[in-house]
Amino acid sequence: MSEQTSNSQTDKIQSALRAVLSSFWFEFKQNRGAVYGLVFISILAFVAIFADLVAPYSPIEQYRDFLKLPPIWSEGGNWSFIFGTDALGRDQLSRIIHGARYSFYIGFIVIFFCLTIGIFLGLVSAFNKGFVDTFIMRGMDIILAFPSLLMALALVAILGPSLENAMIAIAVVYIPHFVRLTRAQALSELGKDYVSSSKTMGASSMRLMFVNVLPNCMPPLIVQATMSFSSAILDAAALGFLGMGAQPPTPEWGTMLADSRSYIVSDPWLMGIPGLFILLTVLSINLIGDGLRDGLDPKMKSSK
């Protein structure tokens, strides 16, 4: 009997989820750019996950016979190295493929920290007006008062240059946006009577926060998360370029840019290819973010 109810329960959840997803997908695919973005990111994600199988060479192995080989579409290209090789004879294509891994890694870790800490602080702040609220929000204002990259640089300088520390620094810089967004959303939801109703039932503030209010705050947070995902990749690349992020020989895209800086005039493709991938990735994620907003934000929904 109980098994039956739990079965029908999951059935119900699944059918409801399907309905929500199908209406979301309808809105999402109206946005052409978002679909292109999704296709590009899907391919990139696939390649990143199976990098060891897909990449033709190891990203750090040096082929001393082929230094600074140009990509195949320019003169002197060689089919063995499609994107050419860098100054140490490492295969560019394999480095880009492995580098995609780092980019996703950076994006997900940063967003994970931002969402968990940001949502928690934002909700706490919205539910505790007065000293706690003021304390948290003024703290966030102080972080926001610094130029973000400068702040990240300073943090890395203190923690020591490494990819992990760069991610922590970027997360710290982004958290205030999430806290503010969560707090604003939660405050507007708190005024609604469904929250009052839960209070009259005797719901604890934990329950109010996470069961009642949070799900109603999620759509803008998801959009913010995608947008921040791309900025995080960009900032990590910038830190890598400045030598404060991933350290050589890690095939991180920003570090690749930094390595090839001295050859920008003689061999521009060395910087061009990682740069192009950073651009395309960031652009695609931002396009997806736009599509998500169309699908998730009821205010943006097309009239029916």
Place this chain on the structure above:
Amino acid sequence: MTKKSILKINNLSVSLPERAERPFAVEDMSFELFPGEILCIVGESGSGKSMSSNAVMGLLPKPFVNISQGEILFDGKDLAQISDKEMQKIRGSQIGMIFQEPMTALNPVMKVAKQLEEVFNSHKFKLSRKQVKAKIIEMLDDVGLPDPEIIGSSYPFELSGGQRQRVMIAMALALEPDILIADEPTTALDVTTQAQILKLIADLQTKRDMGVIFITHDFGVVAEIADRVIVMQNGKIVEQGQAEQILNTPQHPYTRKLISTVPHLGAQKKPVVTTDVVVTVKGLNKIYGEAKTGLFRKPGRVVHASKDVSFEIRQGETLGLVGESGSGKSTVGRCMIRLHSSNSGEVLFKGEDILKLSNREMMPMRKHIQMIFQDPYASLNPRRKIGDIITEGPTIHGVPKAKSWKRAEELLEIVGLDKIALKRYPHEFSGGQRQRIGIARALAMDPKLLIADEAVSALDVSVQAQVLKLLDEIKTEMHLAMLFVTHDLRVAAQVCDKIAVMKLGEIVEYGNTYDVFHNPQHAYTKSLLDAVPGKDWKVPDLSKLA
């Protein structure tokens, strides 16, 4: 009526976009408007009454909604055919319009006089600044605003709701139009203000011999003001005729149904309830805002929302807390359930003062007092299923899920919904259904006291009647005590055993419903009763007609 009509509508249809619930917002509508009469269009929400007036004004939300056939003849022209530019000339100068919500219809960052000036400027009248100024003051004076010069130099937010609506009327009438269209102009106003505005519209209409199209959902207002009435249902006119005839001897079954759901104002004598007292409120005080003193702090505005409020409710008894907006009636309800803190006083529930309990001690008491909220759209969590919403309370109090789920099914049956609703989300339900769900949620806790905070105010009159009936049945069956907070005296007269009238945080009159309605003691109660629209109209007993 031998006068020539000023507006004639022939077979007008307004089409809706494809995915709408019906093909036409207005279907095959024909009527005439004569100078010097007030024509009321009544119907429930979604009946197409506003769409028909928007069609006349050329304010349809194109390109989604269009006039698909018919003509609107005004001043020798067909308004359905003319260009936007020509329409713009007619709008305001020959046909004026006032809206429901005066705050959003006025520009919030522009002074009143400046907005009135715009009306003249946009229609290119050759008037000097001085003439315009004099004219504006005259207009504001005309609509009964005191100190027109001061009003003219204030911003909309500085005015009260009634004053704003007067300004709107002044704007609509500035260019002396032949026709005034009023779309629910008094729905957002308090009853005493409503009475004044209705009188103002009627006076101006007689003075200027205008034709007025008055759109409303309230039969009381119709009885107060209408010369002729059109009843609409699902975009079609079901009945039209003289007000007298429609109100007292309606022919169409839909009109009869609507009129039979209008609550009677005359309260009936009810037996005095002598059961046990469930809750006693003694000297409840609530003050909003603190008088702050100190460097850089202006003394804050202090509102005494509840001033020494005392009453008691017995088992199976309904106490109506009535008053105008800002009288503190909702505050009292919310203080009793501890949604708001209170400054002093006692709320004795089963002999225990619940205001003194700690949050932990309050927990078991929460079960006994439940609330039904006003806005059925905001009071249900949009991201949770009905089943989860109803069982939330019992779950918090440790009832096993399977048991509370079963109870939820029963409760849905009691409030007249199918149990399949448990698996759905709130947006799939209409306002009336949502309110039923809200009631089921409150009942899931098996409360002893139910606080209904304007529980039927947002509903259409026929739905309202159903929900009121449901509440009454539940109260009788479950022996509940009920605090019924409302601004609507008709509703209060119908459901309440006792009435407490509140004004500015104080209870000015408290007694049996029959006594309060038939022999009011306090001047304020008298003025409230006097302001009820259509108070002279006795709702006919239609069972005899049929």
